[in-house]
Amino acid sequence: MSNNNFTIDYLRDFLGKARSNGYRFLTLKDYVAEGCPTDKVFVLRLDLDIKPQTIKPFLVVSREMNIPMTVFIRVAGPYNIFWYPTYACLKQINAAKSEIGFHTAMVEWAKINNEDTESVFAHELAALRSLFPVAGIAPHRDINYVQNSLPWINENWSHLKQKYNIEYHAYEDRILKNTLYVNEGLSPHLGWRQMTPHEAIATGKPIYMLLHPHWWFQDNPFEAD
């Protein structure tokens, strides 16, 4: 059985299918700003967990097909947003019509280092905002995480939203209840969690798709190693 579906050609294929089926593409910020519409909307979200250079083929597809992406970037993750080749990639995201969001595991980081969670959050966010405008946040969890950051975000949401001028977080009910959430994940090998992109597109419902660029490839899964 082949598990070889996570190629850039396949990405092009289903995005093209969505477009020919009448889907329009929005960033997450614009989706929320439009009041979370329920027509044929497609939000393509990418979480850049590791290997930031793996965003490059996505940038090519985004430009070629004129599809905006929403890319969540880590500050306290295993890459450095100020390292110039990484910054160069991130700058291209920002230069296209795509959106940069803030991807953080601040609760895990704070517990491990015995720091205050909100301070960690504020420092990371300020660092990212020193380079790019940021409207939205999404918590990150490692495969072997201990502390999930989402409950803390939910508990402190009205405070965080107001104090840090944040427009949305990626797991708000208003987003999830109005969309089909389509994502890949390990179980134990890489696959689609609920449904494939083609199955989702066939429903005609709004699609909120989360992909992880480090799992996607042009020629082989190890090309960016």
Ligand SMILES: [Zn+2]
């Ligand atoms: Zn993540």
